[in-house]
Amino acid sequence: MLAVTAARFSDDDPLSGLELGERPSPLPPPGWEVVHVRAAGLNHHDLWTLRGVGVPPERLPIVLGCDAAGVTSDGREVVVHAVVEEEDGDASILSERYDGTHAEVVVVPSANLVDKPPELSFAEAACLPTAWLTAYRMLFVQGGLRPGQRVLVQGAGGGVATAAIALARAAGMKTYATSRSEDKRRQALDLGAHEVFESGARLPERVDGVVETVGAATWAHSLRCLDPGGVVVVAGATTGADPPADLRRVFYRQLRVVGSTMGTRAELVDLLRMLSATGVRPAIDTTMPLADAAAAYARMAAGDVFGKLVLTPG
Secondary structure (H helix, E strand, O other): OEEEEEOOOOOOOHHHHEEEEEOOOOOOOOOEEEEEEEEEEOOHHHHHHHHOOOOOHHHOOEEOOOOOEEEEOOOOEEEEOOEEEOOOOOEEEOOOOOOOOOEOEEEEEHHHEEEOOOOOOHHHHOOHHHHHHHHHHHHHHHOOOOOOOEEEEOOEOEHHHHHHHHHHHHOOOEEEEEOOOHHHHHHHHHHOOOEEEOOOOOOOOOEEEEEEOOOOOOHHHHHHOEEEEEEEEEOOOOOOOOOOOOHHHHHHOOOEEEEOOOOOHHHHHHHHHHHHHHOOOOOEEEEEEHHHHHHHHHHHHHOOOOOEEEEEOO
16 A cells, blocks of 8 residues: 655654655454545644654654545445544554554554544545544633634634634634734635734734644733633644743633643544534645645645645545
C-alpha cells in the first residue's frame, strides 16, 4: 500500500523526515478491523510528529495521520475515532503508537469505528475526528457554553478555529473571530462569524468564552476579552506555550482556564448528529491525492490554508 511515514525527526526541518512509498498492508489483530481509506485529513499534530513530539525514535518509521473516513472489508462506511484506548487506561492518538491514516489502508479497533452519515462526503467526514471534535469538546463540554452566549475564536484559519466558528454559530452563539489576515477574516464571516477583527483588537463587548489555540501571541487579549466568570478553553499554543499568566486578572475576575484535548467516541457521534441536523459542513481548503502528500504537508507548514487539507487515495 502507498503510505506517508515519518522516517526521521527534525525540529528545524520537519518535512525532511517525511517519506512517501510502498509499505506492507497491515493485518488486524483480534478486535481490530481493516479500513480502506477514502479520505484522510491533515492536522498540525502530523507536523509535531515529524518534530519528534509524542513518538520515540524506536517507533520509526510510523505512518502519519490521525483522521480518516473509509469503508470496512464488509462494505460499512465509517469515520475513524482517532483515540486508541489501552487496557491499562492509557491512550494514544493514531500515528503516535499505531500506524496512522495517511495510507491506502489503516487498521483500528472495532470500537473506534462510527457509522458515516450518508449525507456527509468522505472528505467532509475525514475533517472531523481531530480538529472538529476538538472544537466541539472545547465549546460544549469543557467550555460549557450555551446558545445565546458570546464566544471569541482566536486565529481564524486553522482547522480547530474554523470548526469552532461554524459550530458556535450553528449553536446560536454570538460569534466573534480574529485573524492577522484580511482574507481569513473575510472567510471567517463566510463561515458564520458575526464580526471579525484584527488580532488584539478591542471587541464591541466582552465574551463568555474564548477558544484559544494560538498561545502566546493572543493570550493577553483572550483574558482581557472575558466577562467576569468567563472561560478560556485552551487546546493549542502554536505561537508559544509560556505567556505571562496574568494571575491578578484571573483571580480578580474569577476567570476559568480549562485545557482540552480531542474528544470521546460518544462526542464524535454527537458531532456527526449535529452536522446532520444543522447542515453545517467543514470548510475544506483543498483535496489532494495521497501521492501529493509532500505538497499538502508543505502547504500546512507554511500556514497558507483556510480550513482543512484532505488526502484521497486517487
